[in-house]
Amino acid sequence: MDYRDKLVLAPMVRVCTLPMRLLALDYGADLVYCEEIIDFKMLRTKRIENNVLGTVDFITDDGTLAFRTCAKEKGKVVFQLGTADPQRALQAAKLVEKDVAAIDVNMGCPKEFSIRGGMGAALLKQPQKVKEILTALVQGLSIPVTCKIRLLPTLEETLSLAKLIEGTGISALGLHGRTQRERNQHQNHNDLIKVIAQNLTIPVIANGGSREIKRFEDIAKFRDETGASSVMLARAVQWNPSILRREGLLPIHSIIKAYLKYAIDYDSVSMNAKYCVQQLLREELETPPGKALLAAGSLRQICDIWRMAEYYDEAQLSQSKAKTDL
Numbered sequence: 257m258d259y260r261d262k263l264v265l266a267p268m269v270r271v272c273t274l275p276m277r278l279l280a281l282d283y284g285a286d287l288v289y290c291e292e293i294i295d296f297k298m299l300r301t302k303r304i305e306n307n308v309l310g311t312v313d314f315i316t317d318d319g320t321l322a323f324r325t326c327a328k329e330k331g332k333v334v335f336q337l338g339t340a341d342p343q344r345a346l347q348a349a350k351l352v353e354k355d356v357a358a359i360d361v362n363m364g365c366p367k368e369f370s371i372r373g374g375m376g377a378a379l380l381k382q383p384q385k386v387k388e389i390l391t392a393l394v395q396g397l398s399i400p401v402t403c404k405i406r407l408l409p410t411l412e413e414t415l416s417l418a419k420l421i422e423g424t425g426i427s428a429l430g431l432h433g434r435t436q437r438e439r440n441q442h443q444n445h446n447d448l449i450k451v452i453a454q455n456l457t458i459p460v461i462a463n464g465g466s467r468e469i470k471r472f473e474d475i476a477k478f479r480d481e482t483g484a485s486s487v488m489l490a491r492a493v494q495w496n497p498s499i500l501r502r503e504g505l506l507p508i509h510s511i512i513k514a515y516l517k518y519a520i521d522y523d524s525v526s527m528n529a530k531y532c533v534q535q536l537l538r539e540e541l542e543t544p545p546g547k548a549l550l551a552a553g554s555l556r557q558i559c560d561i562w563r564m565a566e567y568y569d570e571a572q573l574s575q576s577k578a579k580t581d582l
């Protein structure tokens with residue numbers, strides 16, 4: 257896989273499930289990351305071909321859907337793993353190896369849950385562990401491996417970690433231009449991403465620019481400022497996935513409808529769809545549709561707000577008919 261000149265949907269917990277990934281691809285993303293999935297969770301899953309929905313599902317022993325993918329995103333979906341252990345990482349990645357385009361390791365998440373488990377940004381302080389995890393994955397998998405890091409407190413430390421990472425043979429490096437202590441409202445250090453990109457031979461995927469990205473043209477500006485090979489967007493897509501469209505932004509209500517269509521077609525969990533639609537509607541949550549959304553308790557109720565209840569009912573009917581026909 258070529259990681260140059262790519263427009264990438266960044267991993268986002270709760271946001272980057274199948275409907276958002278498909279929508280991002282429709283609008284112009286080249287690669288789409290799933291939400292971070294922890295190795296322990298993946299290791300409790302079974303792979304099931306879901307002939308009703310036309311998907312491949314990974315279902316945990318308590319019946320929870322951990323990961324769902326379909327042919328439409330084949331060759332474009334990157335599976336992001338949360339891990340603190342090389343062998344566990346490899347075992348978990350092996351489960352999805354045939355169903356995804358690449359594996360990414362989250363080495364930037366500053367949340368307490370990740371840090372306590374020795375995952376995410378905790379890895380930034382453990383170069384030896386980083387090396388072991390990435391080496392195990394690169395050597396053990398037949399698909400590309402990448403990782404996503406943040407800046408370390410100094411440029412020298414970041415550069416030294418980036419070089420060590422490059423030495424493991426990974427295919428590209430995702431780099432969020434903030435340190436672990438910096439929050440998303442802080443300025444992204446595009447200049448530091450640039451120095452790292454100039455000093456590596458593997459492609460760097462720049463991340464952290466959403467605050468300044470209001471139109472499609474701003475994406476190229478971010479890429480130029482960071483000197484990176486590719487750009488990865490999280491919040492800008494969470495707020496308005498049509499930012500990925502070369503042709504320009506679409507009205508938010510038509511995006512919500514397109515999102516809901518995928519949520520219906522792929523039988524999304526209602527709370528997941530509700531969260532994503534809330535993010536899309538965030539400036540209109542005080543309006544009647546916004547209030548109805550906040551009160552909605554099911555996917556059907558959400559669909560009803562956008563006059564899609566009939567489509568929902570028809571899809572449910574044909575899905576349950578397909579189930580009985582199998």
Ligand code: FNR
Nearest residue numbers: 266267268269291292362432464465466489490491
């Ligand atoms: C994130 N981010 C994130 N990062 C990651 O590596 N794995 C993940 O699962 C998540 N989950 C997540 C959820 C939500 C709701 C947000 C807003 C962010 C971080 C994200 O990928 C990205 O690094 C930052 O948001 C900065 O990029 P933007 O938003 O400026 O494009």
